[in-house]
Amino acid sequence: MQETKGLLDKIKHHDRLDITVNENCKIKIPDDILEKLLRPHKLAHYCFIFLDEGTETYKVDLQDITITDSQLIFGLPNQVFLNPPKSSHSLNYKAAFDENVLALLPNSFPFLLDPLNTNTITFGPDAKERVKSVFSNLFQLLHAAGKQKNTEIILAHLNTLLTEFNSAYFGQSNQDNLPNPKLAKYIAFKLAVETQLTEQNDVHSIAGQLAMTTSSLYGIVKEFSGVSPKEWMTNRLMLEAKRKLQFSTLSVKELAYELGFNDPDYFSRLFKKSTGKSVSAFLADHHD
Incomplete structure (x- = not known):
């Protein structure tokens, strides 16, 4: 890398x-x-x-x-x-x-x-x-x-x-050139997750920051991404984990802590559930 x-x-x-x-x-x-x-x-x-x-x-x-x-x-x-x-x-x-x-x-x-x-x-x-x-x-x-x-x-x-x-x-996606209110909220959700990626915020706290209820946030994120807010946040963290695994030689424990997880074992289980591979198997498949 x-x-x-x-x-x-x-x-x-x-x-x-x-x-x-x-x-x-x-x-x-x-x-x-x-x-x-x-x-x-x-x-x-x-x-x-x-x-x-x-x-x-x-x-x-x-x-x-x-x-x-x-x-x-x-x-x-x-x-x-x-x-x-x-x-x-x-x-x-x-x-x-x-x-x-x-x-x-x-x-x-x-x-x-x-x-x-x-x-x-x-x-x-x-x-x-x-x-x-x-x-x-x-x-x-x-x-x-x-x-x-x-x-x-x-x-x-x-x-x-x-x-x-x-x-x-x-x-190209039949959206207005300027974001409609729902799309603007979805963009705000993505930005909030990005800027606080490793803080392990839950959906309720993110919704509160956006002055939304959890149900309205769920509906908007589901509409634009096809997954729930929790799934979206998890997928974004796992994407960051995959990026870091390609770029560095962090151990599983170091990677888990760097991404804000207090329990490396939980991170390992979540990574395998999300990607279908263990961290070691992922590294073997994508080693430079």
């Missing part, structure tokens, strides 16, 4: 912004960085790959995800990501940036919390052309000869690009 903290700084395409944009791999990536990107790595930034033509299969948190023409795949900080081998048959645009760049943008983008549990976005013909155009403009701005463009121009284009992503993300 490769760590990518600090990697973006080595390949960024702007002197003041940690951002990189590539068009059909025109900008060569240093061999040592490419080696990391072609192995499973834990993301420390946001990454986006838009496929104009072709078919490519990526792996996100152990799941194979195939995209084709007019589709985009994205990876979020802390996800375990694996790029496919370089293909000469695909035409794509790639972008990556960190939290500091995101914080400079005027809009918020709920899709980055992945409320619909999908790392892919599909664009219609018109949206595809707009996305390609903005990607191309960003690429030209970042790689034009001479003095780089003002950061405000770069950020304005990036804001437009993410607005297109956000609209298509919700539009």
Whole structure:
């Protein structure tokens, strides 16, 4: 498992912004960085790959995800990501940036919390052309000869690009571009779990933080995820456990304590129930 903290700084395409944009791999990536990107790595930034033509299969948190023409795949900080081998048959645009760049943008983008549990976005013909155009403009701005463009121009284009992503993300699932009240509550639930992941909060306490009853929270989480709030919280903890097992050499006891469990044996039973494998069997199957 490769760590990518600090990697973006080595390949960024702007002197003041940690951002990189590539068009059909025109900008060569240093061999040592490419080696990391072609192995499973834990993301420390946001990454986006838009496929104009072709078919490519990526792996996100152990799941194979195939995209084709007019589709985009994205990876979020802390996800375990694996790029496919370089293909000469695909035409794509790639972008990556960190939290500091995101914080400079005027809009918020709920899709980055992945409320619909999908790392892919599909664009219609018109949206595809707009996305390609903005990607191309960003690429030209970042790689034009001479003095780089003002950061405000770069950020304005990036804001437009993410607005297109956000609209298509919700539009492909027949949701409004801006979250409806239920979806907003579901996003708030996910964010609350993320920010308190290892505190072992129960459903009642999370519902109280969101000014909801447990039954109304149950209905919303079930509607958008297909599972109960308790199951969702457990699944999220087990996902974090699987990420850490790929990335580190923690013992079961150390891993349990790091995730907020006081009883390592209970954690082991929960992990096996959730994944169908013991911790040792999981490690054997996914050892680098």
